[in-house]
Amino acid sequence: MFRELNNGKCKTYLLTSEGMERAVIIDPIKERVERYLGVLAYHRLKLDLIVDTHTHADHRSGAHELSQLTGTAVAMHRRAPAPHVAMHLEDGQRLIVGDFELKVLYTPGHTPDSISLCAGDRVFTGDCLLIHGTGRADFAGGDAGEQYDSITQKLFALPDSTLVYPAHDYRGHLHSTIGEEKSSNPRVAGHSREAYVELMNNLGLPLPEGIQEALQPNQTEIEAAAIHFPTLSQLNSVRQRSPAEVAALAAGANAPLLLDVREPEEYTGELGHIASARLIPLRELPSRAEAELMPFKGTDVVVICRAGVRSVTAAAILTGLGFEKICSMQGGMLDWNDAGLPVER
Numbered sequence: 001m002f003r004e005l006n007n008g009k010c011k012t013y014l015l016t017s018e019g020m021e022r023a024v025i026i027d028p029i030k031e032r033v034e035r036y037l038g039v040l041a042y043h044r045l046k047l048d049l050i051v052d053t054h055t056h057a058d059h060r061s062g063a064h065e066l067s068q069l070t071g072t073a074v075a076m077h078r079r080a081p082a083p084h085v086a087m088h089l090e091d092g093q094r095l096i097v098g099d100f101e102l103k104v105l106y107t108p109g110h111t112p113d114s115i116s117l118c119a120g121d122r123v124f125t126g127d128c129l130l131i132h133g134t135g136r137a138d139f140a141g142g143d144a145g146e147q148y149d150s151i152t153q154k155l156f157a158l159p160d161s162t163l164v165y166p167a168h169d170y171r172g173h174l175h176s177t178i179g180e181e182k183s184s185n186p187r188v189a190g191h192s193r194e195a196y197v198e199l200m201n202n203l204g205l206p207l208p209e210g211i212q213e214a215l216q217p218n219q220t221e222i223e224a225a226a227i228h229f230p231t232l233s234q235l236n237s238v239r240q241r242s243p244a245e246v247a248a249l250a251a252g253a254n255a256p257l258l259l260d261v262r263e264p265e266e267y268t269g270e271l272g273h274i275a276s277a278r279l280i281p282l283r284e285l286p287s288r289a290e291a292e293l294m295p296f297k298g299t300d301v302v303v304i305c306r307a308g309v310r311s312v313t314a315a316a317i318l319t320g321l322g323f324e325k326i327c328s329m330q331g332g333m334l335d336w337n338d339a340g341l342p343v344e345r
């Protein structure tokens, strides 16, 4: 069985194994979680895996809630910033569900954590490749050049007959094919990389309404009612430092406070933490900062997380509380590890 579950502009896909026992849900949306549970129960399906193709900015993801209610793991690309992603995916990885297989293609550009999923004769393209369009690349760490490469080198390398199922469609289409998009996608067909970047950087689209209200909870798994999230301009004014710069500062005289805002299990998890980094999870930061970080109000503080996304939120919150010399470590512990810098666990 294969089904799109929302009948709307946001697409959520249900795939089940041949014997209809095992299921995967791709890109669940929060407001429809009860509907998904109903469908699973009606068909007596065991939900094996929940996948988000990327960190969504235009709607609340239902992945975390569906995971909490069913005990099913959430899988996302390793660049995904959210704390409770149980499976971090890499390009080329294969996910086995009952008698079928999903192959992960890393297709960044719309966001740094965008993946596509190949399953038999079809590919789920998230917001990288849409039907006769492409997902915008001008927010949430997007990169139009990377997106062009993802589309032309990875997705267009699939057989022309491959069915394309995107995460969104605004014009009532259900699917397309790779061949059709290759020959007639108006943004990509016949366009050079340079022309595509030029086009995407000049779309002049307004930011989606309520983008931060969706994006911040999706990135942090913290509800907007539980924390006062910074505005976009506050986030944009946070200073960034590379892991190499942070390592040099930490080794020098007047070392900054290294403040790690991940969850405790991430601090001691696979990416480890920087020696001497102090842990205050983001969700606790507003209530603990004044009491515990008072001595650092005028001194250098470097905020650290997994992917360098939650740390920007934390840095903006601290700036709002009167901390003066705050910066965020770019790329988080992912880039720190990729740079081969030392960690403790």
Ligand SMILES: [Fe+2]
Residues within 6 Å of the ligand: 054, 055, 056, 057, 058, 110, 127, 135
């Ligand atoms: Fe998206």
